[in-house]
Amino acid sequence: MAAADLGMLNLEEAPPVSGSRSVDCFEKLEQIGEGTYGQVYMAKENKTGEIVALKKIRMDNEREGFPITAIREIKILKKLHHENVIHLKEIVTSPDTTRMDLLKACGFVTIFVDDNKYKGGIYMVFEYMDHDLTGLADRPGLRFTVPQIKCYMKQLLTGLHYCHVNQVLHRDIKGSNLLIDNEGNLKLADFGLARSYSNDHTGNLTNRVITLWYRPPELLLGATKYGPAIDMWSVGCIFAELLNGKPILPGKTESEQLNKIYELCGSPDENNWPGVSKMPWFNQMKSTRPLKRRVREMYRHFDRHALELLEKMLVLDPSQRISAKDALDAEYFWTDPLPCDPKSLPTYESSHEFQTKKKRQQMRHNEEAAKKQKLQHPPQQHSRLPPQQHGGGQSHAAAHWPSGPNHPMNNAPPPPLPAGGPSGHHYYQKQRGGGAPGPNRYPPSGNQSGGYNNQSRGGSYSSGGPYPPQGRGGAPYGAGPRGPSSGYGVGPPNYSQGGGGQYGGSGRGQNPSGSARNQQYGWQP
Amino acid sequence: MASNFWTSTHYKELKDPEEINVVHPLDAQRGISVEDFRLIKLHMSNYISKLAQHIKIRQRVVATAVTYMRRVYTRKSLTEYEPRLVAPTCLYLACKAEESVVHAKILVFYIRKLYADEKFRYEIKDILEMEMKILEALEFYLVVFHPYRSLPEYLQDSGLNDTSMTHLTWGLVNDTYRMDLILTHPPYLITLACIYIASVYKEKDIKTWFEELSVDMNIVKNIAMEILDFYENHRMFTEERVHAAFNKLATSP
Numbered sequence: 001m002a003a004a005d006l007g008m009l010n011l012e013e014a015p016p017v018s019g020s021r022s023v024d025c026f027e028k029l030e031q032i033g034e035g036t037y038g039q040v041y042m043a044k045e046n047k048t049g050e051i052v053a054l055k056k057i058r059m060d061n062e063r064e065g066f067p068i069t070a071i072r073e074i075k076i077l078k079k080l081h082h083e084n085v086i087h088l089k090e091i092v093t094s095p096d097t098t099r100m101d102l103l104k105a106c107g108f109v110t111i112f113v114d115d116n117k118y119k120g121g122i123y124m125v126f127e128y129m130d131h132d133l134t135g136l137a138d139r140p141g142l143r144f145t146v147p148q149i150k151c152y153m154k155q156l157l158t159g160l161h162y163c164h165v166n167q168v169l170h171r172d173i174k175g176s177n178l179l180i181d182n183e184g185n186l187k188l189a190d191f192g193l194a195r196s197y198s199n200d201h202t203g204n205l206t207n208r209v210i211t212l213w214y215r216p217p218e219l220l221l222g223a224t225k226y227g228p229a230i231d232m233w234s235v236g237c238i239f240a241e242l243l244n245g246k247p248i249l250p251g252k253t254e255s256e257q258l259n260k261i262y263e264l265c266g267s268p269d270e271n272n273w274p275g276v277s278k279m280p281w282f283n284q285m286k287s288t289r290p291l292k293r294r295v296r297e298m299y300r301h302f303d304r305h306a307l308e309l310l311e312k313m314l315v316l317d318p319s320q321r322i323s324a325k326d327a328l329d330a331e332y333f334w335t336d337p338l339p340c341d342p343k344s345l346p347t348y349e350s351s352h353e354f355q356t357k358k359k360r361q362q363m364r365h366n367e368e369a370a371k372k373q374k375l376q377h378p379p380q381q382h383s384r385l386p387p388q389q390h391g392g393g394q395s396h397a398a399a400h401w402p403s404g405p406n407h408p409m410n411n412a413p414p415p416p417l418p419a420g421g422p423s424g425h426h427y428y429q430k431q432r433g434g435g436a437p438g439p440n441r442y443p444p445s446g447n448q449s450g451g452y453n454n455q456s457r458g459g460s461y462s463s464g465g466p467y468p469p470q471g472r473g474g475a476p477y478g479a480g481p482r483g484p485s486s487g488y489g490v491g492p493p494n495y496s497q498g499g500g501g502q503y504g505g506s507g508r509g510q511n512p513s514g515s516a517r518n519q520q521y522g523w524q525p
Numbered sequence: 526m527a528s529n530f531w532t533s534t535h536y537k538e539l540k541d542p543e544e545i546n547v548v549h550p551l552d553a554q555r556g557i558s559v560e561d562f563r564l565i566k567l568h569m570s571n572y573i574s575k576l577a578q579h580i581k582i583r584q585r586v587v588a589t590a591v592t593y594m595r596r597v598y599t600r601k602s603l604t605e606y607e608p609r610l611v612a613p614t615c616l617y618l619a620c621k622a623e624e625s626v627v628h629a630k631i632l633v634f635y636i637r638k639l640y641a642d643e644k645f646r647y648e649i650k651d652i653l654e655m656e657m658k659i660l661e662a663l664e665f666y667l668v669v670f671h672p673y674r675s676l677p678e679y680l681q682d683s684g685l686n687d688t689s690m691t692h693l694t695w696g697l698v699n700d701t702y703r704m705d706l707i708l709t710h711p712p713y714l715i716t717l718a719c720i721y722i723a724s725v726y727k728e729k730d731i732k733t734w735f736e737e738l739s740v741d742m743n744i745v746k747n748i749a750m751e752i753l754d755f756y757e758n759h760r761m762f763t764e765e766r767v768h769a770a771f772n773k774l775a776t777s778p
Contacts, residue, residue: 065653066660
């Protein structure tokens with residue numbers, strides 16, 4: 001561990017608040033994240049009028065009482081106080097929570113308590129943040145500037161460095177867990193998977209962490225002893241994604257993920273990663289043929305300093321991967337254009353305002369329309385194709401998906417459909433349908449030169465056309481694990497409920513390993 | 526190290542012994558004296574250790590569990606928070622907080638084994654229900670700093686890190702959890718007091734080492750005296766007196 005700078009060490013614990021207040025101190029305004037396992041609400045504190053986010057800790061299906069993941073998150077968040085780490089303001093309970101939730105926990109009350117009517121629960125109160133990085137990047141017509149990307153990256157690294165100095169691994173770094181407010185501040189959120197670690201830790205840690213697309217090779221190869229480098233891999237993926245305009249390693253399964261990594265970073269061997277052949281799953285997961293590292297080639301259009309930094313982040317061997325501290329010293333952050341001041345960033349309309357409701361209604365409406373459409377044309381169409389595909393044209397798509405008031409038409413011509421289009425589209429429609437903010441993330445204006453290889457992303461048809469406000473799945477709000485700004489992490493309190501999108505990410509980088517893994521890790525050290 | 530006791534709010538959270546030794550009005554109504562209160566907490570601390578030994582839970586978790594229990598009783602009454610349920614539940618919660626998870630059913634199995642009395646053979650649902658009450662009583666304040674953390678460092682620094690010295694000090698630190706010291710003094714001072722006692726006991730002269738520390742030795746000596754007092758009085762803490770205290774608790778005013 002690098003020596004901590006002055007002021008980086010958190011020497012204080014949060015003072016205990018005097019008595020858990022009731023959730024009645026807050027007025028719930030709107031649900032901003034939703035899933036089968038928990039909700040996040042935007043709420044107003046009655047006394048002060050302050051807007052906060054309430055994250056409910058769900059207790060049902062919990063056989064071991066208060067979920068250990070919530071205990072971890074609370075312990076860690078009470079320890080961390082930094083401008084780039086989400087601030088846990090307090091914990092509130094609803095008066096009759098205890099008994100009801102416990103009865104539920106014990107399986108006594110499952111049938112006759114309607115979840116919607118029952119308001120009880122334990123809530124973590126967070127400062128309210130307007131966006132998450134994924135949601136923001138997905139905003140139609142929005143393109144990040146270089147100083148802006150630098151500004152976000154710098155904040156991400158600063159926050160992460162602080163966590164690492166305080167011996168906390170985040171273990172779920174991804175865009176939807178990076179919250180951004182309208183003052184341009186970026187904060188790490190959702191510490192539901194985070195763990196304290198010590199350098200001399202002898203115990204094993206689970207390798208079933210981090211959303212697949214952002215998961216480093218050592219975890220995919222079965223490492224159970226690891227450190228801060230795992231988070232740095234995720235940062236590398238996000239960095240490249242910001243510059244590239246789309247996720248760079250969208251694997252569907254663990255082995256496919258590893259193959260994608262090999263294809264980009266070369267296959268690991270004893271030369272570039274001493275000790276790799278002794279990794280638990282090295283033999284099953286070996287690449288079939290030796291592959292060359294192609295990061296430089298793939299991203300040659302990035303600026304020199306960006307590429308240099310990225311190269312140091314996406315290093316296979318975790319021991320050679322750059323630390324957050326060293327990354328902050330990279331030339332990239334100290335050459336023109338310099339990272340901008342967060343306050344100078346443009347403010348964006350919050351994802352949770354009145355408009356969202358409108359959008360949501362529209363979405364439902366469109367969803368129904370889409371269903372009808374599907375029903376009307378089943379034979380002509382590949383049954384798995386999303387309705388937008390039908391007709392293949394922009395105008396057609398526009399007819400189905402009227403763009404919302406906040407989604408200005410982009411008159412740029414649509415980029416050509418990818419050759420392998422349909423299958424790619426289908427994949428996202430089916431599997432990422434959840435709360436994904438829309439097929440139109442990273443608008444075409446951003447990075448036309450950016451090697452749009454839409455085959456894997458399957459979103460190209462929409463990136464040139466009008467921006468449909470409705471998400472990939474057509475029903476992001478209802479079905480998705482989270483709403484647009486969801487990084488508060490409605491992660492499952494226990495990991496026993498199956499299903500996809502466990503991490504509560506906005507449907508991004510789903511975890512194909514599904515429920516099996518979730519059962520595994522809640523109780524692992 | 527991520528934590529520094531000198532500046533932490535743990536330090537600010539510390540209470541005066543007088544604050545700790547206040548019998549809750551509800552308990553006072555039942556005739557519980559300060560001494561009874563202390564006895565019951567001591568008894569339950571021992572019980573937590575015993576339970577943990579059976580389940581094979583490490584000492585640090587025991588220390589956290591005892592701290593939780595003692596924190597609970599700075600705010601809540603014995604009457605409302607039945608100690609024989611609070612104690613194992615604190616252990617259960619501490620296991621989670623210290624990443625050494627023990628399943629509720631295993632805990633319940635050993636409670637039944639250890640407690641002959643039918644009345645206190647709690648079930649899983651009792652534990653889980655009490656867990657929530659304890660979390661609230663603790664105001665979700667789950668972080669505990671322990672004297673163990675600085676112990677190896679201090680021993681090495683003072684050159685007393687031989688096995689017998691380590692064992693002795695470690696044992697002394699364990700025993701401090703039978704008192705409320707963890708609530709009243711910063712952990713590193715408890716460590717130093719234990720080293721101080723051990724060095725006197727083993728006739729090792731580390732006076733200069735202590736002098737070089739920028740620590741108020743009066744406080745260290747006071748803590749050491751408290752610990753020694755405890756050992757002196759230890760014989761008086763008989764089973765009968767514990768029973769008598771629990772009997773008072775059982776009678777309604």
